[in-house]
């Protein structure tokens with residue numbers, strides 16, 4: 001039988017493992033936390049979910065960053081509520097992570113400039129889509145994307161980096177010998193955790 005992981009029955013190690021998975025996510029394309037699901041709440045109170053690419057996670061700050069179009073529904077929902085949640089499940093290591101927290105759009109500041117500068121051209125192109133994301137089309141191909149460097153640069157005002165500051169984290173490890181579930185809430189600069197019944 002596979003040996004139990006080091007973090008089993010060690011809540012501090014479980015938290016460290018959770019952040020290691022999140023911090024590795026942006027670099028490792030096959031990591032489940034490379035493309036977590038992002039949840040927001042819309043103007044009717046209904047939950048909305050979609051996949052995003054996690055660009056950066058920072059354990060010390062407790063933050064996660066992704067990018068989106070400021071014309072998108074998710075940007076409007078984050079602007080209206082200031083809240084978001086993220087979820088991922090890594091079937092290889094049998095770990096589910098749930099994150100909820102506050103969320104802030106960065107459009108015109110240094111953080112957004114740096115994020116834009118660090119984006120690949122193939123990503124920047126998306127921010128020049130016309131009409132904007134979510135607009136109804138007469139046919140599936142009735143939209144355009146910028147083709148020249150100058151036209152791609154014009155998409156910058158549509159770009160925003162979103163930083164989620166986690167206020168609650170939840171970790172679930174599945175194992176036949178006994179699942180382990182834990183949750184943490186942010187207390188100042190640190191986390192207070194507890195085991196939960198799975």
Ligand SMILES: Cc1cc2nc3c(=O)[nH]c(=O)nc-3n(C[C@H](O)[C@H](O)[C@H](O)COP(=O)(O)O)c2cc1C
Nearest residue numbers: 035050051052053066067068069072073074075134
């Ligand atoms: C693999 C994958 C990665 C995606 N990454 C992003 C992303 O990083 N940012 C983003 O805004 N949308 C991303 N999308 C598209 C969203 O899932 C969604 O369809 C789109 O942004 C519209 O969402 P909204 O109307 O809720 O704003 C991705 C979709 C897939 C399938």
